Amino acid sequence: MSQDRSEYSEGDLRNTGMSLKHDREWDYELDRIVDAVSERDAETVGLQFPEGLKRRAKAVTDDLREHLPDDVTVMTSGQPCYGACDLDTYLMRRTDVFVHFGHSPMKESEKIIYVPLFSNVEVTPIMEESLAELADPDEEPAVGLVTTAQHMNKFEDMREWLEERGYEVHTRRGDDRLTHEGQVLGCNYASADVDADQILYVGGGKFHPLGLAMEHPDKHVVIADPVNNVVTIADPEKFLKQRYASVHKAMDAENWGVIFCTKIGQGRWEQAQEIIENNDDAYLVTMDEVTPDRLTNFGFDAYVNTGCPRITTDDGPQFKQPMLTPGEYEIATGQKPMEELSFDTFHGTW
Amino acid sequence: MSQDRSEYSEGDLRNTGMSLKHDREWDYELDRIVDAVSERDAETVGLQFPEGLKRRAKAVTDDLREHLPDDVTVMTSGQPCYGACDLDTYLMRRTDVFVHFGHSPMKESEKIIYVPLFSNVEVTPIMEESLAELADPDEEPAVGLVTTAQHMNKFEDMREWLEERGYEVHTRRGDDRLTHEGQVLGCNYASADVDADQILYVGGGKFHPLGLAMEHPDKHVVIADPVNNVVTIADPEKFLKQRYASVHKAMDAENWGVIFCTKIGQGRWEQAQEIIENNDDAYLVTMDEVTPDRLTNFGFDAYVNTGCPRITTDDGPQFKQPMLTPGEYEIATGQKPMEELSFDTFHGTW
Incomplete structure (x- = not known):
């Protein structure tokens, strides 16, 4: 993420004047795609973006066309895409290199290049606020920590931040459906099955913490939402x-x-x-x-x-x-x- | 179409009290489906209906369940379906018998049972009216005749009716995309490439005759619409x-x-x-x-x-x-x- 990518076009969000919500930083791993095309001697490249990023298809295609041989055809999936489940298998099977942006894989596949998309919104300010809703670490140090794929890049920072404040942070990878330690999906909260009566969920949206609270009704679920900048208690x-x-x-x-x-x-x-x-x-x-x-x-x-x-x-x-x-x-x-x-x-x- | 099918349930439109537009008669060929299941020792049957007939899925499934062994699973495609192009290839590949209702095949396939759907609206009254827009057969006997899949069962009647009135009826099968002599599709009007300066199109809707007139700007295209009971001249x-x-x-x-x-x-x-x-x-x-x-x-x-x-x-x-x-x-x-x-x-x- 710290490489000099100034030669990249507007496909890289960091180089745009666009005022994206929370200034998301997006290293979309052009080099990895270009390398894969070369290695596989690919003639076709398929791209798939979640709905909110489909607008980037043009710029990413421009970058790829600049770096790829002229006879490589780049195409983008127009199928609706809201999550890792929405893999466009039609396009995947019909292209030599297939890139899925923004979601983490349910299962690694050699065929697919998964390019994660991380939010670069700061999480510690809202975690600071969330302390008021967590038990005093001297009395109850155990806390479970979970987040979504978008904030996964900050997961270790979150853990350290809590540990510095005296908490004993309990995390797990959940089950096979989840790629990362501490990750939750809208349909899977196994990573919150930890030995702690309180869970801190760091992330946006309402759906994930609702599922989390319903799946773990015995636990006190604190929601630290860095996107909307609010702390709430999950109440289903x-x-x-x-x-x-x-x-x-x-x-x-x-x-x-x-x-x-x-x-x-x-x-x-x-x-x-x-x-x-x-x-x-x-x-x-x-x-x-x-x-x-x-x-x-x-x-x-x-x-x-x-x-x-x-x-x-x-x-x-x-x-x-x-x-x-x-x-x-x-x-x-x-x-x-x-x-x-x-x-x-x-x-x-x- | 004249067999006694009184043992069939409401899946057969003729037995319903439903007041369908123009009282469409629908022999949906239950026997053919049941025979195919038996011959192929099928465990799964997939059904696909055009949008306007999806409501029949329940009754057709009831009929099939009654006639098929208990261990055969019947399922219906929920994908949008407006024409022969909308074949649900996912369901087709995953079922032992696949039935596509209401459209004629672009190409015969052993795998798929195509069950046509014919309108039983009378065509001769509107053809009678259309004579006013066609040239006098004594002066110009040549007329091309085309229709859509829904009225295909009446095609020979239409031809004879015109011949009885002194016309020389020119028809052709068009190209490989078309199943029947005289059939047009929204995307193919090759069956109107006949040696006649006037074409009689018998059928409903606006889209087909528009395409027809644009594809054959040199011909006089008369539209006899038995569904809406109007005669018009195609004017694109x-x-x-x-x-x-x-x-x-x-x-x-x-x-x-x-x-x-x-x-x-x-x-x-x-x-x-x-x-x-x-x-x-x-x-x-x-x-x-x-x-x-x-x-x-x-x-x-x-x-x-x-x-x-x-x-x-x-x-x-x-x-x-x-x-x-x-x-x-x-x-x-x-x-x-x-x-x-x-x-x-x-x-x-x-």
Whole structure:
């Protein structure tokens, strides 16, 4: 990150006049891509950016064209991309070098070059504030520490900062779905399974800490959000109310669409099949993107989504019919009591 | 179509109380699907319906479940489907029997069962009205006859009806992209390349006859629309004005997104590659569904779509930036004069 890259074009965010939120620094590893093209004698390069970075495709392509032989074709995926699951396997299979920007891999692959994207927002000021919500280290030194892929580059700094203040920092890598020690995904919080009653989550957004709090209801979850500059205590109550409302609404359903998501990392085939085997009023529907438009034409009374839990819970209110996670479906169909409502998580890799 | 199928459930539209527009009759060939499952010893059956028929998935699945062994899993594609190009190749590859409803194949495949969907609206009343727009058969007997897949079952009736009135009916199969004699697609009007100065198009919708008239500007194209019960003369003027406006707007573009559509039958790779090879300000973007949302994040000034021309021209006004067909792109970039604006067509199969 400290190399001199002044020869790079505007593809490198550091050289732009653009006022990006929190001035994200982005070393997009041009050299690594150029080397891979040369090593593999590649004729085609595929690029994939998350939605918020698709606008950089032009500049990154310009840089690559400048550094690559004329006969190499660079192309960018136009498929929606919100996470590591959204790997464009079509483009991956059809290009000699495939670069996925902004997400960490669920599993390393020789075929794919993963280029991480780190936020360079300072985390210590908000951690300082979060101390008021953590127990005094003299009384309760144990604290779990988790963050998201975007802040992973600061993880060791966070740990040291807490240790300097007398805390005993407990971290773990979670399971195979997670690349880094201390990393959480929207669908996996295994890295918070540590021997501490309090967890400090450093990161932005609302979805991750909600899942974290629901997955670990016995722990005190403190959210230090350096992006929005606020410290809060995870409280899943409002979220739970929304979910209960959806479950209640779905109890009247006479038929169910059971969504099997075809995206890498989101397919839970056994779960989907088990549902339709045990319910004659359940019908299997396969798709990649799960959107309100795509479901409307089927006209089922309710849906159970075996794919990404973020779609079900975070986007849920956009759908016209109730859409439940598999666990919520079990409650709605009377197989489990309402008290067992929990967050839907994924384990294992693709 | 005249067999007794009273044992079938509501999956067969004839047995429903649903008041479908023009009372479409639909023999969905349950026996053929059941036989294929038995012959192939299939464990999985995939179904794909066009958008307007997705609501039938439940009833068709019910029928199949009743007739198939218990261990056969039936699933339905939730991917958008507007034509034969929208084949869900993911589901096709992963099921033992795959049934595509409502479109005729571009190419026969042993793997896929194509179940056509025919409209049973009467065509002769509107053909009677269309006679006023055709030349007197004593003076000019030659007339070309074309229709869409939905009315293909009535094609021989149409021909005979015209012949009885003294016309010499000219038809042809078009090219490899078309399954039937006299069939047109939104992207292919080769079946109208007949030795007649007047063409009778029997079918609904506006897009097909527009393409037809633009592709054959020398011919008098009479539209007999039995769905909306109107006879009109194809006049591409308004359409052309819209296209000219888009081309003019795109002339100011400093950069271009070049869309390569990954759907079967829509990929024109050489064309896409030729554009980016000859224009440093053109960038290749690959996607299956081409929607305004997917393009917005890239921020290119204009787009050229090498995929489905219907998306470009019919949906064009929904897109924030001008989107052109490859031919229109050549005009906008000064490679061809404005007078050469023509309809974008596809030839050959997938």
